Structures are given as structure tokens and as C-alpha cells.
Amino acid sequence: xxxxxxxxxxxxxxxxxxxxxxxxxxxxxxxxxxxxxxxxxxxxxxxxxxxxxxxxxxxxxxxxxxxxxxxxxxxxxxxxxxxxxxxxxxxxxxxxxxxxxxxxxxxxxxxxxxxxxxxxxxxxxxxxxxxxxxxxxxxxxxxxxxxxxxxxxxxxxxxxxxxxxxxxxxxxxxxxxxxxxxxxxxxxxxxxxxxxxxxxxxxxxxxxxxxxxxxxxxxxxxxxxxxxxxxxxxxxxxxxxxxxxxxxxxxxxxxxxxxxxxxxxxxxxxxxxxxxxxxxxxxxxxxxxxxxxxxxxxxxxxxxxxxxxxxxxxxxxxxxxxxxxxxxxxxxxxxxxxxxxxxxxxxxxxxxxxxxxxxxxxxxxxxxxxxxxxxxxxxxxxxxxxxxxxxxx
Amino acid sequence: xxxxxxxxxxxxxxxxxxxxxxxxxxxxxxxxxxxxxxxxxxxxxxxxxxxxxxxxxxxxxxxxxxxxxxxxxxxxxxxxxxxxxxxxxxxxxxxxxxxxxxxxxxxxxxxxxxxxxxxxxxxxxxxxxxxxxxxxxxxxxxxxxxxxxxxxxxxxxxxxxxxxxxxxxxxxxxxxxxxxxxxxxxxxxxxxxxxxxxxxxxxxxxxxxxxxxxxxxxxxxxxxxxxxxxxxxxxxxxxxxxxxxxxxxxxxxxxxxxxxxxxxxxxxxxxxxxxxxxxxxxxxxxxxxxxxxxxxxxxxxxxxxxxxxxxxxxxxxxxxxxxxxxxxxxxxxxxxxxxxxxxxxxxxxxxxxxxxxxxxxxxxxxxxxxxxxxxxxxxxxxxxxxxxxxxxx
Numbered sequence: 001x002x003x004x005x006x007x008x009x010x011x012x013x014x015x016x017x018x019x020x021x022x023x024x025x026x027x028x029x030x031x032x033x034x035x036x037x038x039x040x041x042x043x044x045x046x047x048x049x050x051x052x053x054x055x056x057x058x059x060x061x062x063x064x065x066x067x068x069x070x071x072x073x074x075x076x077x078x079x080x081x082x083x084x085x086x087x088x089x090x091x092x093x094x095x096x097x098x099x100x101x102x103x104x105x106x107x108x109x110x111x112x113x114x115x116x117x118x119x120x121x122x123x124x125x126x127x128x129x130x131x132x133x134x135x136x137x138x139x140x141x142x143x144x145x146x147x148x149x150x151x152x153x154x155x156x157x158x159x160x161x162x163x164x165x166x167x168x169x170x171x172x173x174x175x176x177x178x179x180x181x182x183x184x185x186x187x188x189x190x191x192x193x194x195x196x197x198x199x200x201x202x203x204x205x206x207x208x209x210x211x212x213x214x215x216x217x218x219x220x221x222x223x224x225x226x227x228x229x230x231x232x233x234x235x236x237x238x239x240x241x242x243x244x245x246x247x248x249x250x251x252x253x254x255x256x257x258x259x260x261x262x263x264x265x266x267x268x269x270x271x272x273x274x275x276x277x278x279x280x281x282x283x284x285x286x287x288x289x290x291x292x293x294x295x296x297x298x299x300x301x302x303x304x305x306x307x308x309x310x311x312x313x314x315x316x317x318x319x320x321x322x323x324x325x326x327x328x329x330x331x332x333x334x335x336x337x338x339x340x341x342x343x344x345x346x347x348x349x350x351x352x353x354x355x356x357x358x359x360x361x362x363x364x365x366x367x368x369x370x371x372x373x374x375x376x377x378x379x380x381x382x383x384x385x386x387x388x389x390x391x392x393x
Numbered sequence: 394x395x396x397x398x399x400x401x402x403x404x405x406x407x408x409x410x411x412x413x414x415x416x417x418x419x420x421x422x423x424x425x426x427x428x429x430x431x432x433x434x435x436x437x438x439x440x441x442x443x444x445x446x447x448x449x450x451x452x453x454x455x456x457x458x459x460x461x462x463x464x465x466x467x468x469x470x471x472x473x474x475x476x477x478x479x480x481x482x483x484x485x486x487x488x489x490x491x492x493x494x495x496x497x498x499x500x501x502x503x504x505x506x507x508x509x510x511x512x513x514x515x516x517x518x519x520x521x522x523x524x525x526x527x528x529x530x531x532x533x534x535x536x537x538x539x540x541x542x543x544x545x546x547x548x549x550x551x552x553x554x555x556x557x558x559x560x561x562x563x564x565x566x567x568x569x570x571x572x573x574x575x576x577x578x579x580x581x582x583x584x585x586x587x588x589x590x591x592x593x594x595x596x597x598x599x600x601x602x603x604x605x606x607x608x609x610x611x612x613x614x615x616x617x618x619x620x621x622x623x624x625x626x627x628x629x630x631x632x633x634x635x636x637x638x639x640x641x642x643x644x645x646x647x648x649x650x651x652x653x654x655x656x657x658x659x660x661x662x663x664x665x666x667x668x669x670x671x672x673x674x675x676x677x678x679x680x681x682x683x684x685x686x687x688x689x690x691x692x693x694x695x696x697x698x699x700x701x702x703x704x705x706x707x708x709x710x711x712x713x714x715x716x717x718x719x720x721x722x723x724x725x726x727x728x729x730x731x732x733x734x735x736x737x738x739x740x741x742x743x744x745x746x747x748x749x750x751x752x753x754x755x756x757x758x759x760x761x762x763x764x765x766x767x768x769x770x771x772x773x774x775x776x777x778x779x780x781x782x783x784x785x786x
Contacts, residue, residue, distance in 0.1 A: 001589060003648070004502060006505070010652070010655070012650075016460065033457065038452030039452065041451055041452065041455040043448075043452075043455060044447075046447060046451075046455070047447035047448065050444075051443075054436045054437075054443070055436075055440065058439075059434065060633075061633055062434040062632070062633040062634065063428060063434075063632060064627075067409060096657075100656070104655055108397065109396060109397060109400065110395070110396065110397055112399070126654075126658065132655060134397070238455035239455070240454055240662030242657065242658075242659070242662075257405075258403040258405065261409065262403070262519075262526055263494065263523070264490040264493050264635065264657075266635070267635075268633065268635045268664060269633030270631075270634060270664065271663065271664065
């Protein structure tokens, strides 16, 4: 049988492959997946909400609904966008199946075969998987601790006439944990305006800031309606619910509606109403306060071991929020090989090579601090520190 | 800004547009949408299941899960495929966001720009919307009450070297309610084998048979692993849950997994576990018995008014199951115009032109009998009968 040429581009996600290895070895201390802490899910509150819904509103919650999403939830999400400095109404919002679907629909909206996406190096590999079915290519821009290097971005833009969109994760980036400075955000918008390009601002981690001041979103300084801002309840409520959103100009939202209709008709009505009910009856801020306190404590524990026990040749970035620490080793160390040794000792991480769309850099790795409990973090990090000391001696 | 060329292909769904008109006029008797009866949703049973889940298994139900779907649910769905005469294991199953996502992923797997889908005339318009982003084209095959006309299919296959897949709805087709004979199913598989084409068998309505014998699925007579069978819980449990499945060869399932990962990472874990729990603790057969009895009664009421009160010039098909009756009027009647008059009188349907991918036939319409209660069906059908008598006199 014949398959569409796009299938040649698709390969299994390295992360999902690592997760399978871990699943096959129960008891592994996993710093691999970008998983929230399950013990912090507001399950009791959600239970109360869904109980009420299936008692009083089952006929609506279990029925077909609107492609754009449940209107009261769209209104509440528009309100949430104020935190990002964005004035939005429900007309600016479409509900998606996690922000992953926002990525996939953005690819479909902007990318044709051989078009170019400009992305950070490294970048979120799930986004690269979401864009690949369009048969587009990624051109990477060099980054430092403050985001993309604007000189490099200007060079790439000047050299890439078929660039069609810019994809960035400005807050607590996946995989590096880096956060863009305000200056870089402003310069990015200037350049996007100059080259008439859309900017996909992936903000899955924005609410998880453990210190320092919130930096306004790129969407908040967009005056031309060219930013597609992706938000998600996965990291702040629960990923199993698969609810995220796109905030963009009403013109773009109508185009996303057409794509969403073809892709899966509409969001999950029951779960939309659950989240709407949760936001109406409980305090998201109280919940965020709780999970941020815990994630901060876990990050601090992880950083503490890195500071005290990692070899000095291991370079790392201090994340002010999010879920990840990014480690760069000397170039002679291949972290795919290192992973095998680590898993043998009972610890897992994600090799950094997976995050480089054009490959080549195999000496970094990503560790997650949100999922494992404190004792496991200390235990796992000490195993990792010992392994690194052996490998780097 | 530049948009991908696929966006030129996408237009708002006529059905969703009609639904908006109806929503703006509360009290309309709607035979338009393909909606199940909300009062028959097993909401109390689902409430019991989700309560238990959020008490005992919240850490899993609200967490990230597998791209292919929740393993126990995949096993139960494989078992359900026995009803279709298909021997399946979990390796043959991927869970999707309704069968709409199964359609969309099938398009991505098999279709490139300018490729051709061979489909029934008329066909389900949501499928056409799902395939359109691939920039493929539809070539229609003429049908009678027993499915596609095999002479016409052979002619089309011989004339269309860039045909890449065959899309059919063999049971209680949307929009016509027609069911394919066994002979046509067998001939279809022979031709698919001869031309080495995949067959997408959309079976959203298969369980809703109100009389006569179940006819084996096309998947059950496929010996070469070329049938992609799409199932759904939308019509037999609740569409708001957005859970369907693809049953296919393990080789194809792995390709669908790659596409699903890019599209939205994974199914909704909570809702998968809800359905799994429901299937484990309650009797789907008992529930089906209940909804089938009610839908049969509603169909009979609708058919009764058609038989007694519709002008004889109105031709229609007797559906042995499903949710729809299809009416063909004399060619001089434009049913888009007719809809406006009907809505003024308080009744809605879907004009048939929407279901012809290449347009041109504007004198048919589809009416749904599953959603409205008995008294509304009689009341609405009498209004429609009177309108037709006026228009056709």
C-alpha cells in the first residue's frame, strides 16, 4: 500500500521510547518525562465538580458541543490571559486537546511542504513532531540564558526567504528551563513584524514561576495580531484532562476552528465543563500556590545536589520556574550511552540529542524535578552525581 | 501573513452553520444534527464510575498516559470487534478522539496533495472536512439502496490512477441510512485488493440496528490488512466523551500512533478510564437494548408520517438502523431555500447539497430521528409534511 510522503518524516518520539524502557523497569527513579506530581492533582475538587455535572447537567456534558469550545470556559480562559498582559474575550480563544493540539493546528495553518519553522536550539521535541506532518523543516537559532540570540535570529531571517513561522517557549523553556528577557521579546516582535511572520508562543509553563518577576508575554506586546499564544491546564491542573487553549486574533481563531472541526470536531465537553466548574467553584490561585511551593522545594533539592556533587565540567542553567534542569557535559560524553548506564543504576533522564531537530549535539541531558518526591530526588540525583563523577574522571 | 495553501480548501461546515441558526431560535424542532437522545445517556452509571476513579485512581486518571490509549480499554475494544466478525487484540487498536480523529489520521496516513479519495455519493461531510487539509480530491461513486454500484466503482478505479483510498460507511450510512449488501462488501474487498488500496470503513452506527440481521463488516473479510475500521462510543454511549477507535493491522496502528502523537500526544486518560470502568461494571448490551428500543420507536413515528402525509413525489429510503432518513425531492426544489421556510415554521433539517463533495445536487435533505422526543417528532414531521405539500403542489 501507498503511504503519504509525510510518513517518511515521522519517527517514534525518543521521550516516549525512554518512557517505555522505564515502564519496563519498575522502581526506576525517573527524571525523564515532563510529568506533574500526581499526588498534587486536585482530585477531590474535580470529583465534586464532575459529580454535580453528571447529576444536573449530564444531557449537556455528555452531548456534542461547539467546535470552539464550551463558551463559559472560553470566557474564563480569556480572563486568565490577563495574567499574561493580554486583553482577550471569548472570541480570542479556542479550546484544544492540550497545547499539543495547538501546535499541530498551528503547523497546519501556517506550514506547507518545504516551508521553514524558526525555532530555538534546542526546542520542545513534541512541537517538532507536531509540525513534521506538514513536511516542513526546522532552522534553529542559537540561544543563551536569556533566550534566542537576536543577531542569530536576524541572520537566519535574512537568509531564509521561505521561513513561515517562529516557534518559541519563552518561559522556563522545555528542555532548558531558560526564560527570555523582555528585551529579546520586544526585538522578536519587531523582527516578526518586519518579516511578516506569525509567532507561536508556547506558554505551557508560564504559571510555574518560583521566584522573580513575571515577564510580560510576547502576545501582550503584539500590536498586529500575529502571535498565537498557547496555554494549557496540563501543568497547572492535570494533563490527563487534555485541555489547553489557543489565544489569538479572532480572524486566526476562525481558521483554527475550521482545522479543529476536521481534526476531531470539538473538545471533550465533559472535561471542559469540569474545568469550567472547577475554576468557578475553587481557587486556581490557592492550588497554584500549593503546587509551586512543592515544585520549588523539589527544584531546590535537585539544584543542591548539582551544586555540591556534580563535577564542575557539567554546566547547567538555573531555572526560575517550570519543571526542568538542563545539563551540558563535555562533548566527549554521549548521553544516549550515559542513559543506559543510568537506567542500570535505577535512574532515568532524557538525552539532549532528542531536542535538536537537526541532530548533532549528544552531550546534554534534561532532568525533571516536578514528578518525583523529595526523597527520590535526593536518592536519584546522588546516583547521577556518582555516575557523572565516574564518567568525567 | 502567509497561510498554508490547504486553508483555501476549508470552509465552515454547513451542518455547524445550521446548528448555529437553530441555537439562535430556541424551541426549534431539530431534525438537523446527528445527535443521540441526551435523556438516554447512562449518566448515573458514568457518575458512579468516575467517582470511584477520582477516589482510588486519580493519580493515574489525571496523569499523562499512552499515545495508543489505555491498555485495558484497548483490550475491551478489541473484544467489541468480535461483534463485527473481527479477531483483534489490543495491538490492533488505537483510541482516538471520536471517529472523527480516526478519519483525520487516516487522511494524513494515506493522502498527499492531489491524491484521490473514492467515496459514496453522497457521503458524510465531516469526513470530507477531515480529509481536506491534505489537499486531496474526492471522486464519488454512484450508490443505490444496497451501497456503492460496483460497476461504477470499477469504472472509477480504472480511470483514476491517483486514487489512494476508498472511504465508505456501510451500515446505516450518514446521510442516507442505507446499508451495503454482503455481495457489495465482498466485491469492494476484491477491488481494493486488485488496486492495492486501503479501505476506510466508518462504522459509527453499526450497533444501532433495529431489525434484520447484522451483516459482517468489511474488516471481517479483509485478508490483506488493508481495512481501517473506525468505531465510536459517541452513538452508543455519549459523544461528549469523544472516544472512538481505529481497528487495523498492527503495522498500520504503529503509523497511526506516530500521527496521534503529533496531533495531540494521547487520548483523554480520565475519559478512557471512565469508559473502561463502565464496560467492566455495567452491561453495554442492556444499555444498547434500551436506546435501540427508543430509537426504533422514533424512527417508526417518523416513517409513519412520511408514509401517510408526505407527497408521493418525495422519495425516501427505509433505514434498518442508525439515525437518519434521507429524502429526495423533485429537482426543481432547492432544499437550502426550503430550510429557511422550515425554520420559520419551527423545524430544521440538513440540506442534502452539503453531503456531495463536488456539489450540484440541491434537492435532497437529511432528517434525524434519534434526538427529538416522540411528540416533537410527530409535531415537526407534520409541519414538514405540510410545507412539502405546499411546495410540491
